[in-house]
Amino acid sequence: MPWDLDNNRPIYLQLMERIQQDIIAGVYSPGSKLPSVRDLALEASVNPNTMQKALSELERSGLVYSQRTSGRFITEDKTMLKKIKRNLASEHIRQFFEKMTLLGYNREEILELIQEALKEE
Amino acid sequence: MKPILECQGLTKKYGNIYALSNLSLTLERGQIVGLLGLNGSGKTTLIKLINGLITSTAGQVLINGMLPGADTKKLVSYLPERSYLNDHMKVEEILSYFSDFYENFNVVHARAMLSDLDIDTHARLRTLSKGTKEKVQLVLVMSRDAELFILDEPIGGVDPAARDYILQTILTNYNENATILLSTHLITDIENMLDRVLFIQKGQLVLNATVDEIRTAKRESVDSLFREVFKC
Numbered sequence: 630m631p632w633d634l635d636n637n638r639p640i641y642l643q644l645m646e647r648i649q650q651d652i653i654a655g656v657y658s659p660g661s662k663l664p665s666v667r668d669l670a671l672e673a674s675v676n677p678n679t680m681q682k683a684l685s686e687l688e689r690s691g692l693v694y695s696q697r698t699s700g701r702f703i704t705e706d707k708t709m710l711k712k713i714k715r716n717l718a719s720e721h722i723r724q725f726f727e728k729m730t731l732l733g734y735n736r737e738e739i740l741e742l743i744q745e746a747l748k749e750e
Numbered sequence: 751m752k753p754i755l756e757c758q759g760l761t762k763k764y765g766n767i768y769a770l771s772n773l774s775l776t777l778e779r780g781q782i783v784g785l786l787g788l789n790g791s792g793k794t795t796l797i798k799l800i801n802g803l804i805t806s807t808a809g810q811v812l813i814n815g816m817l818p819g820a821d822t823k824k825l826v827s828y829l830p831e832r833s834y835l836n837d838h839m840k841v842e843e844i845l846s847y848f849s850d851f852y853e854n855f856n857v858v859h860a861r862a863m864l865s866d867l868d869i870d871t872h873a874r875l876r877t878l879s880k881g882t883k884e885k886v887q888l889v890l891v892m893s894r895d896a897e898l899f900i901l902d903e904p905i906g907g908v909d910p911a912a913r914d915y916i917l918q919t920i921l922t923n924y925n926e927n928a929t930i931l932l933s934t935h936l937i938t939d940i941e942n943m944l945d946r947v948l949f950i951q952k953g954q955l956v957l958n959a960t961v962d963e964i965r966t967a968k969r970e971s972v973d974s975l976f977r978e979v980f981k982c
Contacts, residue, residue: 637969637970637974639965671921673942674917676942676945678781679942
């Protein structure tokens with residue numbers, strides 16, 4: 630099943646986001662080895678060079694590191710993983726507020742709606 | 751290492767009409783490149799020049815630094831837009847024909863792909879559907895250990911399921927020293943697989959950029975940029 634990618638945003642960015650998401654969600658655990666570039670590219674149905682670029686960027690951010698001959702591994706730095714998780718959460722919340730504001734709700738009303746929704750659950 | 755393909759001031763005139771006009775282009779190894787343009791924009795003319803099937807009016811093509819000829823045909827694996835295979839031959843016969851003809855033809859590989867696609871190698875070509883014939887040809891072309899693959903409309907006639915298989919096949923077989931140049935109108939289907947796209951318009955190269963460069967700069971897909979640039 631190819632990865633679900635948008636048509637209008639750079640592919641490598643979306644690959645980075647997806648892998649980041651998978652790391653945070655625990656699909657790959659801290660310290661474990663990532664599949665090879667070719668396998669990931671096949672799984673996503675994308676060009677291996679694009680996958681390579683996504684992984685190099687993730688490496689630059691420190692989320693993954695490569696070991697000369699044995700491949701790429703997920704960082705074991707729990708603080709960093711936590712920070713990235715927190716950033717992703719903030720981003721989701723920002724987007725949510727943006728959409729609710731577009732619907733015409735103010736901050737208090739949004740909070741009320743969230744509390745109501747939580748009660749219903 | 752020399753670039754796998756270099757076109758320098760390539761021009762082809764038919765009577766008073768320029769099919770290609772002063773086209774210069776360099777392709778490095780290890781890329782999958784989409785050749786895009788409207789019907790009659792010069793895509794097939796360019797492809798035929800690279801394969802030495804026609805001669806240029808001016809300028810030249812270099813493949814690994816060599817002019818098209820016997821030596822470059824070993825390096826280039828070409829899927830033409832129309833079949834050149836004899837309809838009366840069985841798939842099996844064509845396999846041995848290719849084995850005799852090309853020293854870099856990998857028959858084991860070809861058989862494996864044909865069996866994945868459920869194609870009976872004892873069938874005669876003329877008994878196969880149009881799509882199946884296209885699959886056979888693409889398998890033959892992709893089974894060569896070439897350095898430059900040139901595919902003229904490789905997925906036009908096949909069903910979406912086989913299209914996915916073929917695209918996966920291209921990705922699987924693709925080696926880091928080879929370059930694939932493919933022309934197509936089905937941009938959306940292949941956009942994620944491409945490194946680079948070339949837009950050809952009226953015999954001229956109007957765009958040569960990577961897919962992600964386009965998406966970063968224009969905030970749109972190659973497909974929608976194509977529709978914009980070539981709007982009728």
